[in-house]
Amino acid sequence: MNVLVKKLLDLNQIEFGNETIQMEHFDIVATIGNILSNAEILFKQKDVTLKFNASHPVYVWGDVYMVEEVFTNYMSNALNHISGDHIMEVSVRIDNDLAYISVFNTGSQIPEQELDQIWTKFYKVDKARTREYGGSGVGLSIVKATMERLGQSYGVLNRDNGVEFWFTLDASSGINDIDLSKQVK
Numbered sequence: 001m002n003v004l005v006k007k008l009l010d011l012n013q014i015e016f017g018n019e020t021i022q023m024e025h026f027d028i029v030a031t032i033g034n035i036l037s038n039a040e041i042l043f044k045q046k047d048v049t050l051k052f053n054a055s056h057p058v059y060v061w062g063d064v065y066m067v068e069e070v071f072t073n074y075m076s077n078a079l080n081h082i083s084g085d086h087i088m089e090v091s092v093r094i095d096n097d098l099a100y101i102s103v104f105n106t107g108s109q110i111p112e113q114e115l116d117q118i119w120t121k122f123y124k125v126d127k128a129r130t131r132e133y134g135g136s137g138v139g140l141s142i143v144k145a146t147m148e149r150l151g152q153s154y155g156v157l158n159r160d161n162g163v164e165f166w167f168t169l170d171a172s173s174g175i176n177d178i179d180l181s182k183q184v185k
Contacts, residue, residue, distance in 0.1 A: 005127055012040045029054040048082060048086050049086060061172070071103070073142060085161070101169065107162050114117070152169055
């Protein structure tokens with residue numbers, strides 16, 4: 001219950017713009033690597049084969065705490081919905097001045113008619129299965145609010161053998177290329 005209350009408070013802060021964004025230039029590959037390393041026991045418990053497709057630093061602009069929260073929500077969803085071959089693939093790639101970060105897991109696809117609804121607070125695709133692992137239906141709404149607050153894109157794609165969630169971050173090299181007005185409340 002405490003976790004749910006904290007998530008709802010965080011979501012409220014983000015949605016109403018009460019949270020100050022601290023734009024920093026940081027290595028998203030190292031940040032994700034640390035999160036994955038800390039979650040290693042969870043991958044072993046679920047017999048997950050993790051593939052992390054990033055070999056060199058990729059510097060992005062963003063609020064580190066908020067970006068960590070987005071990635072952690074995607075990773076947790078992938079772990080909770082993984083099936084089939086039990087493969088999770090995390091990728092970081094650059095396209096022009098955008099870093100494209102994705103988390104793929106093998107398993108069931110999300111029904112097409114529900115793809116737009118998953119970002120809604122408390123919405124759950126599989127209510128019975130979500131109850132098994134204690135999901136609250138708040139994680140993806142936090143992702144949506146965070147990415148919109150950061151002015152970046154996010155989404156989900158059904159693939160042949162699973163689901164891929166993704167988001168983008170500004171990977172431009174100079175501070176003059178970003179909107180610093182996002183640092184104020």
